[in-house]
Every structure is written in structure tokens, then in C-alpha cells.
Amino acid sequence: MKNLIILIITSFLIFGVSCKKKIEEQVVYDNVIYDIDNVEVYSSNAQKTKQKSPELLISIMYADLYNQGISTTELLEVAEIYLATGDKTMFNELIFSHFFKAPAAVVPTDAQMRADIDQFVDDTYIRFFQRHPSEYEKHYVTNLITNDAAVTVENVYTSFVLANEYFFY
Amino acid sequence: MKRRDFIKKAGLTTAGVFAAPYILPSGMLFAPTGTRLANHVVFVLFGGGIRNQEAVKQMYIADQGFGVTGNVMNNMLTGAAPSSNIVYNQWAPILGSSIQSQGVVFPEMRYTQGPTGHYNGHTVAMTGNYTETGLNLNINPEHPTIFEYYRKHNSPSQTALNAWWLSEGLGPYPSLNYSQHELYGATYGANYMRPNSIFGGKGPDYLTDASVYQPDDVTRIENMKNFFDVNFDKTADDLPGVINTRADKEAIKDMIVDVLNNPTTLDYAKPSSAGFNELTGDLINITAAWKVLDTFKPELTVINTFNLDVCHSNFSGYIQNLHKADYGVGWLWDKIQNDPVLANDTVMICMPEHGRNSQPNNLLDANGLAAYDHTSDANSRELFSLIVGPPGVIKQNQSFGTAGSPVGESIDIVPTIAHILGFEDQIPSGLLPGRILTEAFI
Numbered sequence: 358m359k360n361l362i363i364l365i366i367t368s369f370l371i372f373g374v375s376c377k378k379k380i381e382e383q384v385v386y387d388n389v390i391y392d393i394d395n396v397e398v399y400s401s402n403a404q405k406t407k408q409k410s411p412e413l414l415i416s417i418m419y420a421d422l423y424n425q426g427i428s429t430t431e432l433l434e435v436a437e438i439y440l441a442t443g444d445k446t447m448f449n450e451l452i453f454s455h456f457f458k459a460p461a462a463v464v465p466t467d468a469q470m471r472a473d474i475d476q477f478v479d480d481t482y483i484r485f486f487q488r489h490p491s492e493y494e495k496h497y498v499t500n501l502i503t504n505d506a507a508v509t510v511e512n513v514y515t516s517f518v519l520a521n522e523y524f525f526y
Numbered sequence: 527m528k529r530r531d532f533i534k535k536a537g538l539t540t541a542g543v544f545a546a547p548y549i550l551p552s553g554m555l556f557a558p559t560g561t562r563l564a565n566h567v568v569f570v571l572f573g574g575g576i577r578n579q580e581a582v583k584q585m586y587i588a589d590q591g592f593g594v595t596g597n598v599m600n601n602m603l604t605g606a607a608p609s610s611n612i613v614y615n616q617w618a619p620i621l622g623s624s625i626q627s628q629g630v631v632f633p634e635m636r637y638t639q640g641p642t643g644h645y646n647g648h649t650v651a652m653t654g655n656y657t658e659t660g661l662n663l664n665i666n667p668e669h670p671t672i673f674e675y676y677r678k679h680n681s682p683s684q685t686a687l688n689a690w691w692l693s694e695g696l697g698p699y700p701s702l703n704y705s706q707h708e709l710y711g712a713t714y715g716a717n718y719m720r721p722n723s724i725f726g727g728k729g730p731d732y733l734t735d736a737s738v739y740q741p742d743d744v745t746r747i748e749n750m751k752n753f754f755d756v757n758f759d760k761t762a763d764d765l766p767g768v769i770n771t772r773a774d775k776e777a778i779k780d781m782i783v784d785v786l787n788n789p790t791t792l793d794y795a796k797p798s799s800a801g802f803n804e805l806t807g808d809l810i811n812i813t814a815a816w817k818v819l820d821t822f823k824p825e826l827t828v829i830n831t832f833n834l835d836v837c838h839s840n841f842s843g844y845i846q847n848l849h850k851a852d853y854g855v856g857w858l859w860d861k862i863q864n865d866p867v868l869a870n871d872t873v874m875i876c877m878p879e880h881g882r883n884s885q886p887n888n889l890l891d892a893n894g895l896a897a898y899d900h901t902s903d904a905n906s907r908e909l910f911s912l913i914v915g916p917p918g919v920i921k922q923n924q925s926f927g928t929a930g931s932p933v934g935e936s937i938d939i940v941p942t943i944a945h946i947l948g949f950e951d952q953i954p955s956g957l958l959p960g961r962i963l964t965e966a967f968i
Binding site for chain 1: 643686691696715716721724727728729731732733739742746747750753755757758761762767768769770775779822902
């Protein structure tokens with residue numbers, strides 16, 4: 358199994374670099390956030406048609422918080438806990454909150470969120486949904502945060518991760 | 527109002543008229559299903575493959591030609607322990623009188639069809655249907671499980687918090703909490719947990735600091751999630767697994783996180799004199815089962831034990847693990863009988879998933895004892911079952927069936943549980959070929 362995963366990753370790196378085929382959905386969102394280079398994001402959530410497998414969901418969740426891929430060992434460990442839990446949505450909440458609290462997680466503080474809520478909402482849509490919010494979405498989420506001083510970054514991030522859209526690519 | 531909205535609302539209204547429950551004179555929305563004999567059932571799939579020789583026949587190592595007999599299951603069965611040639615660490619029984627004496631034993635049940643594999647045996651016991659399907663990893667069974675019958679055919683209907691499946695191991699066993707059946711499935715499934723992965727192994731590394739949301743946080747998260755979902759036209763309903771209500775989910779998370787943060791407060795299924803290093807996977811599973819029972823008082827709980835499958839290569843280890851699993855079952859029954867809600871309102875059923883062969887394989891353990899496989903010979907189709915419960919419901923200290931006249935089959939447990947919980951008449955005909963083990967009831 359481990360060898361298979363290494364093979365898949367190696368294949369991806371090899372073919373990902375050498376092949377010129379454009380894959381619109383494979384976006385590195387932090388490149389967008391940090392202006393590393395210009396990459397495409399989804400122009401609309403209607404472009405998301407495929408549901409993520411459990412392993413893919415865990416891997417993406419990890420990457421969305423740590424800006425790096427999950428190790429094979431860690432993925433296997435988390436996958437065992439996934440199997441050991443009957444309510445998979447509950448598992449997602451549990452494991453996400455663990456990822457979120459880890460020191461290595463690249464997440465803003467609540468104060469940073471409130472210092473520029475507009476930017477936070479933009480960044481969060483890119484981070485988790487890999488698209489920009491519509492004007493209406495931005496207005497709604499910004500208002501929710503602005504009008505409730507108790508809303509935390511963890512609340513917002515958790516909402517995104519539990520949303521149906523997050524399960525699709 | 528837009529036409530689409532109108533149609534949608536009109537449709538909902540119409541559906542509501544047809545779906546509106548009939549309000550009974552008593553004020554209840556639905557008539558309750560049939561009379562219950564008890565409000566809680568615990569089914570212990572006393573698994574791993576147990577030969578009747580070492581269980582109800584109490585032959586210990588006599589079948590190996592050593593001439594020493596005795597009862598290694600001192601909590602579940604009545605009988606004196608072996609007094610010589612002891613190959614296992616003996617724990618004093620926790621129960622003053624055996625489970626057998628507090629209920630009914632079926633010493634000669636049969637598993638009549640299909641291969642005697644562990645997954646097959648579990649599937650048969652939990653669906654009430656024989657299956658030829660072998661190791662079909664991580665694929666839910668074809669026939670509905672007892673959980674689905676329970677949740678679908680109870681009125682008022684029950685949430686998944688009332689139905690639990692806890693397994694000692696992973697492999698295909700997580701998939702036994704609901705079936706692929708088109709009329710049932712995950713909607714009626716049970717909560718599932720493998721405690722050895724959640725509370726042991728790497729579980730604590732990942733879950734100890736997990737969040738349990740306060741009601742205000744839940745509201746915030748749900749509001750935002752609902753907004754996102756309204757703006758997305760697909761539903762992640764292909765996710766495998768049972769889905770709890772939000773309140774139930776938080777309650778389960780709270781239990782898990784609480785155990786992980788306060789492991790010393792757990793009651794462990796072992797004698798106080800025994801070290802934690804003597805806990806087997808079976809005993810950890812039973813420990814967690816009690817935590818679930820104690821916390822949620824579920825109406826239907828199924829757990830298994832499995833460690834004595836070492837019998838493939840280590841007969842002495844098999845005896846040891848059989849003895850420990852027996853202690854665990856006795857410990858669990860003792861806990862139930864000392865709980866203000868569960869005591870005298872719980873029926874516990876114990877049955878192995880299958881037996882083991884009559885002839886050993888060619889492996890000898892350190893004590894020179896031969897090992898046994900389970901390859902569907904007649905001996906591996908011999909089972910026993912114990913049914914214990916309130917004296918007003920379950921007959922006490924009685925036995926039904928002999929080798930010459932067996933009583934009961936593996937497929938009979940599901941209808942028997944349905945009978946205890948009062949919904950057997952609601953199950954569509956043709957789904958369950960087994961019968962209620964009526965001999966057990968007053």
C-alpha cells in the first residue's frame with residue numbers, strides 16, 4: 358500500500374511536471390493568496406462535479422491548513438481512525454479541529470480576521486472552495502462575522518469544511 | 527411568488543397532508559409497536575470461533591488427550607474450573623452466579639449454511655440470513671442488519687444514538703452497521719466505533735484535542751454551512767456512514783473527547799488486581815461498550831470479541847483469551863445489573879459467530895497443545911447461545927437442545943431481538959428466515 362502511494366505521488370510529480378495538459382481544477386490556492394504566480398481558480402462552484410474520496414478529503418483538508426501535503430504515515434493513521442468511526446461527518450469535524458489546533462497550522466488569529474474581514478472572507482473562499490466569493494456571498498459572510506463578535510476563525514473554517522461544496526472538486 | 531417556488535411549496539404542503547401522522551387519543555403521534563419484553567438488548571457476538579468442546583462442553587484440554595476437563599468460562603457458564611494442567615492465568619469470576627444460571631442456554635445451536643468464516647458468521651448473526659459471501663472487504667451486507675430493522679420498524683422511530691455496533695477489529699467489520707438493501711441502508715444504520723483505534727493506537731494523538739462545540743458555536747457553524755449549501759446544488763449524500771443529529775453528534779464527540787482526556791476515570795473490564803498490560807482488545811472493546819451503555823443507555827447494542835482466534839496457532843492463548851473474554855462479559859453484565867436504568871430492563875444474548883474444526887491442524891503451541899482452524903466441517907457449525915435477562919421475562923437456569931436434538935440456529939438471533947424490542951411484526955415477510963427463540967421467554 359505504501360509503495361503504491363509512493364508510486365502514485367512519484368507518477369504525479371513526473372507527469373505533472375512533464376505533461377503540458379492543462380487541468381483547470383488543480384489549483385494551488387496559496388499561490389493565489391500569496392501572489393506567487395497566476396493560476397486559475399474555479400469561476401463557479403458549478404464546475405465542481407466529482408465527490409472527493411475520503412482519503413482525498415483528508416489530504417486536501419490537511420493541505421488547506423498546513424500548506425503542505427500530508428505524509429503517507431499520517432494519512433494511514435488518520436485513515437484508520439476514519440474507518441473506526443461510523444459517523445463520517447463527525448469524524449471530519451473531529452479531525453479538522455485537531456488539524457486546526459496544531460501549531461503547524463497556517464491560520465490567522467481571530468484578531469487578524471477582524472482586522473480585515475473582507476480580505477479574510479476572500480482568502481477563506483480561495484483556501485477552501487478554490488474560488489472567489491460572489492458579491493452576495495462576500496456580503497453575507499462578512500456581515501455574519503461583523504455582526505457577531507463571538508464568531509471565531511475556527512467557526513468559519515469549520516463551516517467551510519462541512520459545506521457540501523467542500524466535498525466536491 | 528415565482529412559479530418554481532410556488533410548485534415547491536405546494537408540493538411540500540401536499541406531502542405534508544399525506545405524511546401527517548395520525549394523532550391518537552392518548553396524544554401520541556404514532557401507535558407504539560408491539561409489546562416490548564425489555565427496553566434494552568445487548569448482543570455479544572462472542573467471536574473468534576469457539577468450539578463447543580472448550581465452551582459449553584467444558585472439556586478444557588480433554589479433547590487433546592490430556593484427560594483434564596473444566597470450565598474456563600466461569601462467569602458465563604456454570605461449572606468448576608479445571609484444577610490441574612493449567613495453561614492460562616485464572617481470574618476469579620466477577621459474578622456470584624453464572625449468566626447461565628440467570629437465564630437460558632442453547633448448548634447445541636447450528637450454523638447450517640455457508641462458509642464458517644468470521645465475516646460470514648458476523649454477517650449471518652447480525653442480518654439473520656445465511657450468506658455465501660466471503661471476505662468482501664468494506665462492503666455492506668446484502669440483507670438488512672438488526673440495526674436497520676430496529677430503527678425503521680420502531681414507532682416512535684429511534685435515532686442512531688440508540689443503536690451501536692462496536693467491533694474489536696477493523697477489516698470488513700465497520701461495514702456491518704447497515705446494509706446495501708434498497709429499503710434500508712445508512713439512514714437506519716447504527717453508530718459504529720472501533721474503540722481500539724479511537725481510544726488506543728494513534729487515536730489519542732489525533733482526537734484528544736478535538737473540539738466539542740458549544741450550542742452557540744453549533745448555531746454559528748450550522749447557519750454558515752446552510753448558507754453555503756443553499757448556494758451549491760449538490761449534496762454530499764454519497765458519503766458512507768450513518769449520520770447523527772447535531773445534538774447526538776455533539777454528545778458522542780463529548781464522550782470520545784472526555785474519555786481521551788480522562789482515561790483514568792474509565793471503568794476497565796478487568797480485575798482490579800490485573801495490570802493494564804493484561805487488557806486484551808476484547809476487554810478494551812467491552813470497556814468502551816460499557817462507556818457507551820452508561821452514557822447513552824442505547825436500546826440496541828452489538829459488540830464482538832475476537833482475540834481467541836489465536837487458536838489457529840496457539841491453543842493455550844485461545845484458552846486464555848476465552849477466559850478473559852468470559853470475564854469481560856461477566857463484568858459487563860455486572861455493570862448492567864448495577865445501573866439504575868439498565869438493570870432488570872436489559873436482555874443480553876451471547877453467541878459465537880461459528881465454531882472450529884473437530885480435528886486440529888499440525889501446529890503445536892508451547893504447551894504441546896494442538897491448534898484448530900475453522901473450515902466449515904460439522905464441528906465448526908456447532909454453536910451455543912446464552913440469553914439472560916429479568917426473571918419475569920427470561921426463564922432462569924434452563925437449557926434447550928441436545929447434540930441429538932439441536933435447538934436454534936445462528937439466524938434466529940435477529941428475530942429474537944426483534945421480539946424482545948417488540949417490532950418483529952413490523953418486519954416485512956420474507957426478509958428473515960429464522961425464528962424467535964421462544965423457548966427462552968416466560
